[in-house]
Amino acid sequence: MHSRTEEIVLQTTMEAEKMVESNKKSDNTRDNKMTRKEILEKKKKVQEIIKAAVSHNDPLSSFPTFRHYNNKGLSMYLDSECGDSLSSPIKQYIQNLLKLNMEVAFGTEWPEEEKVKRREMVSSEARYIFVYEISNVDTNIMFKLSHKGRSTAGGMDDKGQLVAFVHYRFTIEEEIPVLYVYELQLEHRVQGKGLGKFLMVLIELIAQKSKMRAVVLTVQKANMIAMNFYRNKLRYLISTMSPSQLQMGLKTNYEILCKSFDYEAKAVLEGGEDK
16 A cells, blocks of 8 residues: 555656646647748748739849840840730730640640640730840840830731740749749740750749749650750759659659759759759
8 A cells, every 4th residue: 555645746746747748738839839830921921922023024124134135146135024915916926836836745635735825825923035036126226116015916026026935933832932934935947046045044043033942844755855955954853743753653744843042942842852
């Protein structure tokens, strides 16, 4: 039998243990509340970054030297625009170039994919860089024309002949603000002359200027030229978000590629390793 003293000691010990356990639960609750608060604050900051990026109507104003591209016989003028303000001729041009460049890569999936791309094209979230070919026109005049009204027809503009475009958006992937390239499309006759790389360098600059922490894009596996361009020439990596990296037995016709600008984005989107 326990003595009265032993019973008191035992009871006191049990009460102390209960108190310690209660304090632990209380501490854990405070920690969880703090974690949730930090998560909410982080999400709020990310949303604010996206909002600020979207509100900037002309990203090229921060990079005036990228208004023009002159190389390998090409003389180009660049301009920016939003998806919900595209003229009918430019919409038609985008559709035609997408079909010309992407129908073979998508194969039997193209009819359905084309419908999706048409909807995406005119979204208020869509941001564009358009490339116009100019000839025998002073570039200063072309710059002034960019601020005037347009008269477009069949891909023609007061800036010249439309020959390429980039469609991109500011969005969130894995809780990280990223610039997502939806399309990079060039007419065949202006390919292989450094213009695609020039546009992607610009996109990466816009991303960093807008406080995006990575550039993300999707490439069809069948499009070997594009895959080589991004993977080997621009050093993009297969993202951890790509179906081939999820180890779920998913078989898709595309890969998600990315280039990160800081440690956290690299750890989350690239797995923290070079592939």
